[in-house]
Structure formats: structure tokens, C-alpha cells
Amino acid sequence: MFYTFSATGVVKLLNEHYGLTVTAKELEGYDEANFYVKDEQGNAWICKIAGESQHPAFLDAQVRILEHLAQGATKGRFQQVVRNLNDEPVTRLAMPEELYYLRLYTWLEGQPVVTVKGTRDLYTSWGSFLGKMDKALENFSHPAMHREIRWDLAHALDARDQLPCIKDPEKKRLAAYFLLQFETEVLPLWHRLRKAYIHNDANDYNILVQDDLVSGLIDFGDMVYTQLVNNVAIACTYAMLEAADPMEAAVAVVKGYHEAYPLTQEETDLLYYLVAARLCISVTTSAEKAAAGSDNEFHFITENGAWKLLFHLITINPLAMQQAFRTACGFPPVIDNAADYTPLLAERRAHIGRNLSISYKEPLKIVRGALQYLYDDKGRTFIDCVNNPCHVGHCHPVVVKALQQQAARLNTNTRYLHDHLVDYANQLIATLPPSLEVCYFTNSGSEANDLAIRMSRHYTQQKDVIVLDHAYHGTSTVAMELSPYKFDGKGGFGKPEHTHKALNPDMYRGPYRADDPQAGEKYAADVSKIIAGLKEQGRGVAAYICETLLGVGGQIPLPPGYLKAVYAAVRAAGGVCIADEVQVGFGRVGDAFWGFELQEVTPDIVVLGKPIGNGHPLAAVVTTRAIADAFNNGMEYFNTFGGNPVSMATGLAVLNVIREEGLQEHARVTGNYFMEGLRRLKEKHAIIGDVRGHGFFIGAELVRDRNTLEPAVPEIDVVVEAMKQRGFLLSTDGPLHNVLKIKPPMVFNKANTDALLAHLDEVLSSL
Numbered sequence: 001m002f003y004t005f006s007a008t009g010v011v012k013l014l015n016e017h018y019g020l021t022v023t024a025k026e027l028e029g030y031d032e033a034n035f036y037v038k039d040e041q042g043n044a045w046i047c048k049i050a051g052e053s054q055h056p057a058f059l060d061a062q063v064r065i066l067e068h069l070a071q072g073a074t075k076g077r078f079q080q081v082v083r084n085l086n087d088e089p090v091t092r093l094a095m096p097e098e099l100y101y102l103r104l105y106t107w108l109e110g111q112p113v114v115t116v117k118g119t120r121d122l123y124t125s126w127g128s129f130l131g132k133m134d135k136a137l138e139n140f141s142h143p144a145m146h147r148e149i150r151w152d153l154a155h156a157l158d159a160r161d162q163l164p165c166i167k168d169p170e171k172k173r174l175a176a177y178f179l180l181q182f183e184t185e186v187l188p189l190w191h192r193l194r195k196a197y198i199h200n201d202a203n204d205y206n207i208l209v210q211d212d213l214v215s216g217l218i219d220f221g222d223m224v225y226t227q228l229v230n231n232v233a234i235a236c237t238y239a240m241l242e243a244a245d246p247m248e249a250a251v252a253v254v255k256g257y258h259e260a261y262p263l264t265q266e267e268t269d270l271l272y273y274l275v276a277a278r279l280c281i282s283v284t285t286s287a288e289k290a291a292a293g294s295d296n297e298f299h300f301i302t303e304n305g306a307w308k309l310l311f312h313l314i315t316i317n318p319l320a321m322q323q324a325f326r327t328a329c330g331f332p333p334v335i336d337n338a339a340d341y342t343p344l345l346a347e348r349r350a351h352i353g354r355n356l357s358i359s360y361k362e363p364l365k366i367v368r369g370a371l372q373y374l375y376d377d378k379g380r381t382f383i384d385c386v387n388n389p390c391h392v393g394h395c396h397p398v399v400v401k402a403l404q405q406q407a408a409r410l411n412t413n414t415r416y417l418h419d420h421l422v423d424y425a426n427q428l429i430a431t432l433p434p435s436l437e438v439c440y441f442t443n444s445g446s447e448a449n450d451l452a453i454r455m456s457r458h459y460t461q462q463k464d465v466i467v468l469d470h471a472y473h474g475t476s477t478v479a480m481e482l483s484p485y486k487f488d489g490k491g492g493f494g495k496p497e498h499t500h501k502a503l504n505p506d507m508y509r510g511p512y513r514a515d516d517p518q519a520g521e522k523y524a525a526d527v528s529k530i531i532a533g534l535k536e537q538g539r540g541v542a543a544y545i546c547e548t549l550l551g552v553g554g555q556i557p558l559p560p561g562y563l564k565a566v567y568a569a570v571r572a573a574g575g576v577c578i579a580d581e582v583q584v585g586f587g588r589v590g591d592a593f594w595g596f597e598l599q600e601v602t603p604d605i606v607v608l609g610k611p612i613g614n615g616h617p618l619a620a621v622v623t624t625r626a627i628a629d630a631f632n633n634g635m636e637y638f639n640t641f642g643g644n645p646v647s648m649a650t651g652l653a654v655l656n657v658i659r660e661e662g663l664q665e666h667a668r669v670t671g672n673y674f675m676e677g678l679r680r681l682k683e684k685h686a687i688i689g690d691v692r693g694h695g696f697f698i699g700a701e702l703v704r705d706r707n708t709l710e711p712a713v714p715e716i717d718v719v720v721e722a723m724k725q726r727g728f729l730l731s732t733d734g735p736l737h738n739v740l741k742i743k744p745p746m747v748f749n750k751a752n753t754d755a756l757l758a759h760l761d762e763v764l765s766s767l
Contacts, residue, residue, distance in 0.1 A: 010037065010047055010049075014037060017084045017102070022037040022038055030296075030298045031050075034047070034049075035047040044107035045107055047102065049093070049103075051100055056090065057143070058147070061223070063103070066078055066081050068136070074133055077129070077215065078216060079107075081105060112205045114204035120248070122209065127235060127257035128256035129214040129217065130202055131259065134228060134261050137196065138196070145224055145225045151200060152200065153226065153230040153277050154190070157179060159179060160176070163179075165287035165288045165290070166287045169661035170747070173661060177370065177396070178314075185318075186277070193228070193267060194229070198224065198225075202234055202235045203238040229263065232257050233274035234278050236254065239253045241306070247316060250275070254325050254328050258328065269322050271325055272316070272322060275313065280310070316381065319367070319379040359731065360724055369384075369394025371745065372393060372747050373394070381727060383752050384729050385729055386731045388696075388744075390615045391588070392657045392661070394615075396747075398653050399614045402650055403646060403650045406420070406649035411644050413638075414643040425439040436624065439621070440620065441642040442619045445474055445610060446609075448609055449582070450474065450479055451621050453543060456543035456578065456604075457542045457543075464541055465544070466500045466575075467483070467484065467500070467501060468505070468546045471504075471552070506556050507559055508701060519562075520559035524565035524566045527566045528569045531573045531575075541573045541575030545579075546579075548580070548581055548585075548595025551584075552734075554699060554701070554734035555741055557694060564600060564601050581608050585608055586658060587658050587667055589696075590671050590694055590696065607621055608622070613654060663747070674742070681764065684764075685764040687702050687712050687715065688701075688702060689703035689706050699740065702740065716732050716737070716740065722766070723763060
């Protein structure tokens with residue numbers, strides 16, 4: 001508004017146009033000037049002045065809807081329109097800058113619900129009040145309410161335009177995730193939902209309370225013709241905002257509404273997503289106002305509460321909320337708690353290879369992923385502490401949209417030109433040392449390791465490969481031949497002739513421990529010993545391959561100086577140094593983008609997998625020009641799916657998210673915080689023998705005795721199962737299966753860490 005209306009000026013206007021002698025006090029407002037006015041007899045009114053942005057036809061709609069509600073069952077529950085001396089409901093004020101519109105309404109007694117303590121009865125009356133109002137409006141219509149406004153949930157996806165205004169990466173990601181869910185879950189059903197003329201803003205400042213029950217509703221400035229259920233969703237949102245139990249509050253609102261004006265099952269099933277959408281509109285609008293420099297406190301009045309509720313909402317399995325709403329309305333349950341997985345397991349055994357294992361004694365059926373959370377079919381929510389392929393979070397909105405959009409345009413192979421292939425190669429290479437400049441794209445880490453070995457053998461014209469004991473490099477034939485974890489394990493075929501095992505450089509239970517400053521060099525000497533033995537037989541070395549932090553080997557960081565000494569020895573023997581970054585890379589270790597950087601070395605070939613596509617089947621081999629040229633020996637290398645446009649778009653999105661959200665630094669800070677917490681638990685619980693790792697690559701080794709290092713098995717299995725029951729997914733690793741493996745999605749936060757540590761403390765105390 002260009003013109004500033006004062007209380008003194010409003011007093012004069014009301015005397016001139018309404019014949020009233022009053023005093024006036026200015027009130028806060030979102031986009032109108034508001035004044036509380038009162039005469040000497042104690043009569044009170046609310047005076048509202050709007051600028052030209054409020055179309056006269058819409059102001060007329062506000063008048064008509066209040067006049068409609070002043071009849072029948074809703075009589076006396078809403079403000080009454082006061083007409084001016086010319087019997088007009090709206091007074092036109094021609095000011096120098098623009099035209100303004102003044103309306104006068106009776107003052108409605110009651111306290112805003114935000115000022116009173118929420119109870120189940122209050123929330124139920126909130127829903128009941130709205131239900132009765134919407135029922136009364138069944139036969140109301142006004143053309144001016146057919147309009148587009150940002151607060152209409154039908155246009156929730158427009159909030160994406162304001163996402164860049166949110167500066168906190170975690171908050172921006174959360175809002176974008178819920179907008180993606182709105183697009184996925186709500187939009188396909190949107191056209192089937194009932195439409196109505198609704199208030200559209202039954203928030204905790206507009207709902208009035210008397211005697212602990214809802215007594216009235218004010219402010220019809222956001223009313224619109226849209227889906228009826230939106231009115232319920234908005235009420236649920238604000239009831240949940242400050243409630244001790246947000247879901248209980250929402251259920252009470254829905255129950256009250258349904259009893260007054262029945263909802264459909266489809267409408268109740270969408271409420272979870274509609275509540276989230278309302279919150280997203282609210283927080284993005286606040287962010288936009290902040291970016292524009294607004295100092296109007298009403299632009300930010302619910303911002304903190306809205307963010308708090310969004311962070312809470314993602315911890316609720318949508319099925320749990322749907323179940324609660326269905327129960328409140330008498331609809332059939334969406335969750336069958338009596339059902340077991342026997343038929344599904346039977347089908348799996350019948351048609352899926354039986355050596356494909358299942359986690360946990362009681363299997364989980366996971367039906368949704370939400371960043372660092374997983375939801376099962378029973379309505380439970382789990383914090384994912386171990387699924388590292390979904391590197392930047394399950395269903396990360398940026399990655400999902402990139403994949404969806406490219407899949408909708410084109411997916412073909414690398415025999416055709418496509419920008420994404422070279423764009424991704426350039427961006428990937430930019431994260432690596434200059435000598436690593438040629439990319440090959442595959443579909444899995446196993447395939448990439450297979451290719452890396454093939455390339456090293458071409459380059460050196462040798463076959464022998466040195467690996468670490470207990471290592472695992474994949475499921476292809478060649479990768480299995482490099483994996484003592486497999487060939488020395490149950491069903492294994494034994495060590496192949498051309499594979500040579502070096503000591504696992506374990507500084508906790510190996511021959512050289514953490515208190516030995518020369519441990520790295522001593523473990524490296526074992527590699528030199530193998531090289532010397534091969535030389536005596538007239539054989540050379542094709543390659544040395546190891547993970548830059550050992551995964552299956554026990555979540556083990558390499559000793560200082562280890563790779564520097566090993567790489568020097570291997571290169572002196574003419575071999576190629578391969579860094580397996582399949583589980584380690586892309587910022588997970590926090591202090592560096594790649595694990596090999598922690599050792600201050602540059603490999604000749606680096607193998608990338610798991611996190612590269614955030615769960616999409618993508619992997620890569622990056623090598624030197626010399627090795628690539630040797631591999632280009634006349635035989636074509638072609639991979640049908642490697643480097644396809646969809647995979648490249650996905651990979652680009654993952655890199656962008658890591659950079660823009662600062663996830664490497666987040667992994668460093670939060671990972672250090674996590675390990676500090678685990679070390680405090682180690683001081684309290686003797687069963688924790690060692691805590692080790694970097695960033696979000698963490699291992700906690702459990703032992704029965706810190707002197708003998710006897711592995712705490714099956715105690716560790718009891719811990720993992722107990723943590724699952726408490727909502728945390730962990731797993732075990734290491735040659736002795738006694739290491740807690742912790743590799744969460746990179747969006748895992750300090751609140752998740754605190755919760756896990758508290759529950760782990762209780763579980764360990766109960767052993």
C-alpha cells in the first residue's frame with residue numbers, strides 16, 4: 001500500500017462515511033491495513049482497508065459470503081458486514097496515489113486459538129466448526145472466488161519458484177522433497193476431488209475460542225474455489241503447529257469435521273501430503289519476503305513453527321497418518337497389521353535365487369524412502385544408517401527430477417552424440433587429480449572393477465593382481481577372483497593362482513597396531529614381499545587394488561603413509577595402482593572428496609560406484625591417458641547402457657547436490673560429532689572395543705574382552721535387532737562379523753545422531 005493510514009485518519013473516515021464517533025487502534029496485518037475501533041457505548045468493530053491489489057469483485061465476494069453465513073446454523077459465528085451511510089458494504093476511498101477500499105465488520109469476541117492451550121476437545125471443535133461452515137456453503141457461489149492465489153493448495157507446486165530464497169540447504173531440500181511428493185501422490189488424483197468455495201485460511205490466528213471451544217472464524221481474504229479437502233488440511237496444519245502430539249491434534253480435527261460434513265476416503269488419504277504442501281507454501285513465502293527485505297512480522301509469524309513441523313512430518317510414515325485418519329472417519333484400514341510375509345517370502349524363494357539374503361530376523365518390507373528415512377508397510381519409520389548408495393538421500397528431489405525429465409526425453413547409447421556424456425565426464429574429472437582424465441561409464445561397481453583389472457592387464461601385459469585380505473570388489477567373475485571375502489568364505493573356490501593377498505592393515509587387531517608409528521610402512525612391506533616373490537618366479541604385477549577405506553574388511557581407515565609406500569613399490573615393479581572408491585568416494589569421508597586423498601596419493605585408475613547415481617545403476621572408471629591409449633588396442637569397448645543420457649543426467653544431479661548442499665563438509669562435521677559420541681559410549685560400555693572412520697564412513701568394533709579382542713558375536717546381532725525395533729537400521733561387517741557398520745545417507749543430521757546414540761546407549765546397557 002502506498003498510502004499510510006493512521007488511527008486518527010481512520011476515525012475521521014468512519015465518522016464521515018458511517019456516522020460513527022469512535023477511537024481507533026492499529027492492528028498488524030498481512031496485506032491490508034487493520035484497525036480496532038470502539039465507541040463510547042462499548043460497541044466494537046474491525047476496519048479493514050485494502051489497496052487496488054484487492055479487486056472490488058473479490059471484496060464483494062467477502063461481503064456476500066459473510067451475509068450467507070449470517071443465516072441458518074452458522075448464524076452469529078461470523079462477523080457481520082456494516083454498511084456505510086449510502087448503504088454500501090464497501091467504501092471507495094480515492095487517495096492521491098491509488099484507490100482504496102474500506103470495509104467495516106462487527107468485532108467478533110473470542111481469543112485466537114494460538115493463545116490457548118490445545119486440547120482434543122478444542123481440536124475436534126475446530127474441525128466441527130469448519131465442517132458446519134462448509135456444509136452451509138454448499139449452495140454458495142461467487143465468480144470472484146474462481147481465482148489463482150499462491151495460498152491455494154491447487155497451486156502448491158508454484159512454491160518451487162521460491163525455493164532458491166531458502167538459504168539453509170537442509171531446509172530447502174526438505175521443502176523440495178515434500179513438493180515432489182505432492183506432485184507424485186496428489187496431482188494424479190486432484191481432478192477427482194470435490195471442489196467448493198472455501199475459507200482457505202482457518203489458521204491459529206483466525207480461529208477464535210471461547211470457553212475452550214472454537215466459537216468463530218475471521219479473515220476471508222484468502223477464500224477461493226478449490227478442492228474442499230484443502231480447508232481441512234489447512235486446519236490440520238495449524239492445529240499440529242504447536243500441539244504436543246501433532247498427529248493426535250490432526251486426527252481430532254479430521255474427526256470433528258467428518259462428523260459435521262463427511263469426507264471421502266480418498267480425501268483423508270491425501271491429507272498428509274496436503275498438510276506438507278501448506279507448510280511448504282508458508283515457508284517459501286516467508287523466505288521470499290525475507291529475501292525482499294520485509295520487516296512485517298506477519299510475514300514470518302509461523303515460519304519457525306512451520307519448519308519444526310516439516311522436520312517432524314518427515315519422521316511420520318504417511319501410512320501411519322492415513323491409518324489414523326481412516327480410523328477416525330470409520331474407513332477400512334490401510335495397514336494390515338495381522339498380515340505376515342509368508343506368501344511373499346514363498347514367492348521370493350520360488351522365483352528368486354536363494355543366495356540373495358534378507359536383512360534381520362523379521363524381514364522389513366520397505367515401501368518408501370524419504371531422504372534419511374525409510375517407511376515400511378506397517379506404518380513404521382526407520383532412520384537409515386547404512387544404505388550408502390542413496391548418497392544424497394532417498395528420493396532426493398533434485399536427483400529424482402533430473403532422472404524423470406531426461407527419461408521423458410531420451411535414453412539411448414553412446415554411439416550417438418549427447419551433451420550429458422561429456423558434461424558429466426568434465427565435471428567428474430574436475431574433482432580428480434589432473435592425471436586422471438579419461439572416463440568409462442558402466443552400470444555397477446563390480447563391472448567397473450572388472451574393467452579396471454582388464455585395463456591394467458592390457459597396459460602391463462601382466463596378469464597377477466595384489467589385493468588385501470578380506471577385501472571385496474564385486475560380483476563379476478573377475479571381481480570375485482579379487483575378493484578374499486568371497487573366495488575364502490562359505491561356498492568359495494579358494495584363492496586363484498594370479499591373485500595375491502596382502503595383510504589387511506588393521507591397526508586394531510592386526511600385527512601392527514595404532515600405537516606403532518611405523519604401522520603403515522610395516523603393512524606396506526608385506527606388499528613389497530609379494531612383489532619380490534613374484535619377481536623370483538619371473539612374474540610381474542598387473543595391479544594392486546584396494547578400497548581407500550576398507551569396507552567389508554571391517555570399516556578400517558588405512559594407516560598413515562600406507563598407500564604412499566605401496567604405490568611406490570607397485571609402480572617400481574611396473575604395476576598399476578587402482579583405488580576402489582565404490583563405497584568411499586564423493587565426499588563421504590568428509591576431510592576429502594576421495595578416500596585416496598587422505599593418503600596423499602594419486603592412483604592410476606580410480607573405480608567409482610554406489611553413491612555416484614544415488615541408487616541409480618551407474619558406475620565409472622577414470623584413468624590416465626597412457627592407460628586409456630593402451631586399452632584402445634583395436635578392440636572396441638562398448639557398453640549398451642554405460643553413459644546413457646538418463647544415467648548422466650542423474651550423475652550430474654548428484655554432483656550438483658553434493659556441491660550446492662555442502663554435503664562433504666556436513667559429513668565431516670556431523671561424522672566427527674557422531675564418532676565423538678560413539679567414543680563417549682566406548683568409555684561407558686566395555687563391549688565397544690574400537691571406534692574408527694572418517695566422516696560418514698564409521699565402524700564400531702564390539703568385543704567381549706578388550707585384551708583378547710574376542711568378537712562380541714552374537715551380542716552384536718542382538719544390538720542390531722534391538723536398534724531396528726527402535727527405528728534405526730544398522731548392519732554388521734568385518735571378517736569376524738563384529739563391526740557395526742555406519743554409512744548413512746549424507747543428509748543424516750545431528751538430531752538423528754543424538755537419537756541413535758541415546759538408543760544405542762540404552763541397548764548396550766541392557767545386554
